[in-house]
Amino acid sequence: VQLQAYGGGLVQAGGSLRLSCAASGYIFNSYAIAWFRQAPGKEREYVGAIRWNAGGTYYGGSMKGRFSISKDKAKNTVYLQMNSLKPEDTAVYYCAAADRLIVSSMNNARNYNNWGQGTLVTVSS
Secondary structure, eight states: EHHHHHHOOEEETOOEEEEEEESOOOOOTTEEEEEEEEEETTTOOOEEEEEESSSSEEEEEETTEEEEEEEGGTEEEEEEEOOSSGGGEEEEEEEEEEOOOOOOGGGGGGGEEEEEOOOOEEOEE
């Protein structure tokens, strides 16, 4: 499966933005699609993930409550809705896919073998 993340841009603190991750090719029901982000000079950080099959949405601790992940199977797209954005949310956001991950493994970028190209989100203060 090939992934393409888009929807990034410049937003003021307190604003909202929705990122999209469009997938081409067949997505098996056992797949998990995740969002990660990487700020300049920092390690890649887990945002959250969603199982392609029914149910199962998981979030990294610092984003929980402000970010939400959803999917549209008809469009082969996963979304990341980001609300109450803060300057520290500034980063390149990536989507990634992996097959047959257990929940405890979803936050490790090394477990994902398919990555989108990333989209830049800049939050101004």
